[in-house]
Each structure stands twice: as C-alpha cells, then as structure tokens.
Ligand SMILES: Nc1ncnc2c1ncn2[C@@H]1O[C@H](COP(=O)(O)OP(=O)(O)OP(=O)(O)O)[C@@H](O)[C@H]1O
C-alpha cells in the first residue's frame with residue numbers, strides 16, 4: 001500500500017498532483033466531476049493548515065484542448081469555497097516566488113505541467129526524478145501528494161519523479177479509486193460477479209475477458225464491442241454509418257481472438273438478443289438479432305428484450321463492474337441499454353464500480369444519483385489498466401518506500 005494524508009506531518013508545504021484534464025469547448029474549460037472529487041483532498045489539506053501547491057495537466061501539445069490552467073483555478077475555487085491562486089509558470093522563478101510566498105492554508109495552482117518539456121516523454125522514474133522540473137520544485141516543498149489516479153498510467157515527471165525525492169503520499173481520490181478499481185482483481189466475492197462491457201474498443205473487452213475470466217461469472221455485452229462478438233457468432237451486424245469507422249479494422253484485427261473467446265468462454269458471455277436502430281421516421285426501431293438477415297443498417301443500442309435479460313442477472317449479483325456504454329447513450333433514443341443496466345445496479349445493494357470516462361457521464365446525464373453506486377470512477381485509461389491487471393506507474397512510484 002501507500003502512505004496517505006493521515007500520515008502527513010503538520011504544517012507542510014505540500015506539492016499535490018491532481019488530474020483536472022477536462023473537456024474544453026470553444027476555449028472554455030467545462031466543470032466536471034474531477035473538480036468535485038479533487039476538492040476533497042485540496043480542502044482537507046488547506047483546512048489542516050498546510051501550504052498547498054497544485055500541479056495538473058490539460059490536453060496534449062498540438063491539441064485544441066491544450067490550454068492554460070487559469071480557468072481551472074477559478075473552477076476549483078468554486079468547489080472548495082476558498083481562493084485558488086494561479087501562476088502562469090511550471091517551475092521557473094515566478095512559480096518558485098509564488099510558492100515561497102504562500103501562507104498556511106493558502107492554495108496555489110501552477111501552470112499546465114505539459115507546458116514543461118520534461119513532463120511528457122514516458123521515462124523511468126529515476127530519469128524523471130533527475131529533471132530540472134522535479135529538482136527545482138522539490139527544493140521548495142516538504143512533501144508530495146499524488147491524487148491523480150486517472151493519470152497514473154503515465155510515467156510522466158509530475159507523476160513518477162517526485163516520489164523519489166520527497167516523502168510521498170496518496171491523496172483521497174487516489175486512495176478511493178485505487179481501492180475500488182482494484183477490487184475485482186483483489187477481493188473475493190461470495191456471490192455472482194457480473195461485468196457489463198460495451199463501448200467502442202474491442203481490445204478493452206478482450207483484455208478484460210482474458211484477465212478476469214476466472215473472477216467474473218457473467219459478461220453482459222453491448223455497444224460496438226458487443227456487436228463485434230455478435231458478428232463472430234454468425235450474425236450480419238457491424239455496419240458503419242457514413243464517416244464512422246468502428247467495425248472493419250477492429251474486425252480484421254480481433255476476429256480470431258473474439259472467436260476463440262466465444263469458443264472457450266461462451267457460457268460466461270451474454271450477447272444482445274435484440275438491437276435498436278434509427279427508423280425511417282427518425283424514431284427508435286428494434287429488431288431481434290435472430291431476424292437480422294442483411295448487414296444494411298447501423299445499430300446504436302441494445303434492445304429492450306436484451307435489457308430484460310440483463311436486468312435480473314444484475315439484480316442477482318453480489319458485485320457488478322461496468323466498462324463502456326451499451327449504446328450511443330448521448331442520444332436519448334439510444335440510451336435504453338446503458339440506463340437500463342445502470343438503473344438495475346442503482347436499485348440493488350450490490351458492490352458496484354462504474355468506470356470509463358464516457359460511461360460514467362451517463363449517470364449524471366440521466367439524473368441518476370452517484371450515491372446509489374458503490375464507486376463511480378473518474379478514470380478512463382487507468383481504469384481499464386486496473387481491470388486488466390496492468391501496472392500503473394504513478395501508483396507503483398507511490399508504493400516504493
Ligand atoms: N452501438 C453504438 N454505436 C455508436 N456508439 C456507441 C455504440 N455503443 C456505444 N457507443 C459509444 O461508446 C462510447 C463509450 O465508449 P468507450 O469505449 O470510449 O467507453 P468508456 O469506457 O466509457 O470511455 P473511455 O475509454 O473513453 O474512458 C459512448 O460515448 C457511446 O456513445
């Protein structure tokens with residue numbers, strides 16, 4: 001395990017890595033649950049009287065969402081009910097002067113870590129620890145806290161360098177995410193364990209099945225990934241709408257693996273029995289998979305009969321994990337599958353974890369209460385890695401003494 005905020009000495013100058021990477025629309029950073037979650041860690045540190053220096057990233061160089069963190073400071077301030085200072089510098093003289101000027105309980109956000117050349121290349125922690133970025137900041141703080149679980153799969157300087165040169169602790173988000181997302185690999189459940197898998201990436205589903213095949217009793221499939229499995233089972237599905245490229249490449253690359261998974265794990269894998277599409281009047285139409293004779297239209301959701309089949313399986317489960325949406329839920333007509341399984345989870349008291357950046361958005365979009373779920377992860381790439389047992393560089397760096 002790692003040390004947590006409970007182990008931190010009083011009155012520290014603490015350097016805290018958050019993940020505030022957010023959608024940006026027309027240059028405006030959108031508020032989202034990452035701010036709300038990290039607010040807990042920041043508030044706790046500030047209220048305890050520490051001097052709090054925050055680091056985070058936004059986008060990647062070259063992308064439209066690669067912007068300054070100035071707006072993030074204001075959004076975060078609104079979540080913690082106290083000022084968050086901002087300095088447009090990552091580790092230069094301005095950043096150091098602002099850090100040195102902090103009083104107890106004050107909070108300062110440094111500029112986008114990815115504006116620093118030493119942050120991004122994926123390198124070993126030892127190399128990152130040796131950078132000017134890490135060495136300069138480390139001299140002006142007493143401790144390092146990593147709260148950025150959702151970025152912990154990256155071996156970037158702000159995530160893996162500091163634990164080698166400073167006493168390092170996990171923040172509250174890091175702690176909660178790590179525990180919940182590792183549960184499927186580490187916890188023993190007495191009853192049935194079910195995994196709902198969908199979304200657009202077949203390899204995510206394949207990796208999850210290969211890694212968790214012994215832990216999970218039933219995989220309930222949907223989404224593009226589910227359609228690829230239906231195709232492998234001999235159905236004429238997998239039609240790309242104009243401008244979309246979900247199926248052909250994925251089919252070429254994964255066909256054999258999917259066929260052998262169906263062969264070896266057929267009893268554990270439940271596929272949709274009906275699918276939904278946009279009909280001639282732009283309404284939702286549904287068709288039983290058994291009645292599909294031609295690959296002539298795109299399917300955008302699992303159908304209602306499928307939800308009726310999946311619902312009792314979820315209600316009989318002791319633990320349910322979700323990765324990926326069962327349909328194009330952003331369009332209300334095609335949200336039936338995704339909201340159907342989420343409602344079934346919310347209404348039972350099973351242990352549940354819902355992950356995937358997109359999928360978890362459905363919870364708020366359709367007015368469900370996060371408290372009805374065991375854990376709603378704010379992680380995308382890190383969540384899938386946790387499920388498939390892959391190491392997370394940022395977590396490993398924290399765990400070494
Ligand atoms: N049949 C479908 N047709 C088109 N889009 C679909 C379909 N089924 C699911 N999707 C889309 O899949 C997306 C989720 O896929 P993804 O695999 O990216 O899931 P995630 O795990 O939530 O996200 P991420 O990996 O980005 O964190 C949703 O935005 C949804 O609209």
Ligand SMILES: O=C(O)[C@H](O)COP(=O)(O)O
Pocket residue numbers: 019021059060150151154379380381
């Ligand atoms: O938003 C995320 O999933 C994380 O912050 C990681 O971002 P990245 O994929 O740009 O490294």
